[in-house]
Amino acid sequence: MKFQYPENVALNESETAVVILDQSILPNETRFLTLLTPESCYEAIQKLRVRGAPAIGIFAGYALYILSKTIRADSFPVFFQKLCEVGSYLNSSRPTAVNLSWAIKRMEKTAEKNQEKSIAEIIAILGKEAHAIQQEDIDMCHSISEYGLSLFKEGDGLLTHCNAGPLATSLYGTALGPMLLAKERGRNFHVFSDETRPLLQGARLTSYELQKAGIDVTLICDNMASLVMKNGWVNACFVGCDRVAANGDVANKIGTSGVAILAKHYGIPFYVLGPTSTIDLSCKSGDDIRIELRDPEEIREKWYREPMAPEHVKCYNPAFDVTDHTLITAIVTESGICRPPFTESLKKACQTSKYQSAR
Structure with missing residues (x-):
């Protein structure tokens, strides 16, 4: 259904x-x-x-x-x-x-x-x-979801960070798309959803979408990802992206690079899913991506009845971080699954996408 x-x-x-x-x-x-x-x-x-x-x-x-x-x-x-x-x-x-x-x-x-x-x-x-x-x-x-579906199997445990489902797109989503498509086709699996600080997209939105779809989902705090990986409960990580550099470096919600580092340590595949419109071939590497800084009050008091940090304490609140391409197993686009070297596969994905004429 x-x-x-x-x-x-x-x-x-x-x-x-x-x-x-x-x-x-x-x-x-x-x-x-x-x-x-x-x-x-x-x-x-x-x-x-x-x-x-x-x-x-x-x-x-x-x-x-x-x-x-x-x-x-x-x-x-x-x-x-x-x-x-x-x-x-x-x-x-x-x-x-x-x-x-x-x-x-x-x-x-x-x-x-x-x-x-x-x-x-x-x-x-x-x-x-x-x-x-x-x-x-x-x-x-839909194409991204179909390609992503091939990257996990019945009974797997998946981990996702931030929110990349229907709310972030028009239908299915990117990182959540393969999960929703798999559920429609009767496949059983489990998802760990990082809460995703500081705006809690994972807690508020990913958990909402997956639960609404009847998918077995467990919400965890961001600093719990290492433990669930160590326990052997995660077989693959699926995340979205806001910008992909020509070399495969990826900007996504803050905390994504930490998940990728942990996945590398535990030998877990780390997949990035997004349309070719997020690939910026004019951006050579993640060093060229401007990172948005948000209001420090989001850390100090946004989700609390009263402030949970000392008044006037300094806060650093970047909205995104950059995951190095060496930590990424593959980048899934509507043109197919891009693997290293990303400088070649990403360029080919953009060239072969039927939507590139509109870029």
């Missing part, structure tokens, strides 16, 4: 607003937000009301489309300048996830390629492009 989840990113009926499921308050409350302005769209990304690299890309496409309808311009140069200004503003909300800039550039290029048409026609074309971004993500996630 297929499992149904609330649609996390969509347009309203009149296509004048983006409607999102507010992920910041799950699992205790299900609330949808209708976003009409650049400021509300920026805030939704920055505050992680919409999150997950593919979902952010889909959201950015829809946001530029509905915001293009509010631009007042009599000529293409004026229209395009204002469209790019909105795109630049949205892109500044979160610097690490490449899908955000990828989708914005794709929408801008679409407008530029059609500059001989009327502004009304260009806006309509932008709408079709935004819908195409979402449909492509659905197709890519």
Whole structure:
């Protein structure tokens, strides 16, 4: 059986607003937000009301489309300048996830390629492009899930970090996709879900999605991963990605590199799953990836009734870390399973993806 989840990113009926499921308050409350302005769209990304690299890309496409309808311009140069200004503003909300800039550039290029048409026609074309971004993500996630399904077997124990399921994409997800597909096909296995500090995506979202799908899931604190691996309970690790460098270094939620180091120590395969849109061939290595720093208050007090740290204590709160390519067994894309040397396999994956013409 297929499992149904609330649609996390969509347009309203009149296509004048983006409607999102507010992920910041799950699992205790299900609330949808209708976003009409650049400021509300920026805030939704920055505050992680919409999150997950593919979902952010889909959201950015829809946001530029509905915001293009509010631009007042009599000529293409004026229209395009204002469209790019909105795109630049949205892109500044979160610097690490490449899908955000990828989708914005794709929408801008679409407008530029059609500059001989009327502004009304260009806006309509932008709408079709935004819908195409979402449909492509659905197709890519299904392909990624099929490839990932081949990497574990009946009765295995899996460990995942952060959240890379339907909430972070359009359907199935990336890291969680093979698990959901396996469950649909009757396979039995167990998943350990890291809580994922500091925003608890694993506790709030991954556990929610897997439990909703009827998958046997156990939530653990991040610092418990070593013990469950040592106990022999983990046969493979599956994680998503926000940006993949040309050499195979991967940026993902903070703590991912630690999981990879532990997996290497215990001889456990470590798999990264994501669409080719997260591969940034212009980024040579993880050293070139800008890491987002978040509000220290997320560590001091966000999840507590009262602060759990001394007032004014210094806090370092990076949202992501970079996992070195030498720790990664394979990177799974919609084009297939990429293995070392990643400089060759990732380039080939991008070249053979049928979605690359839109990049």
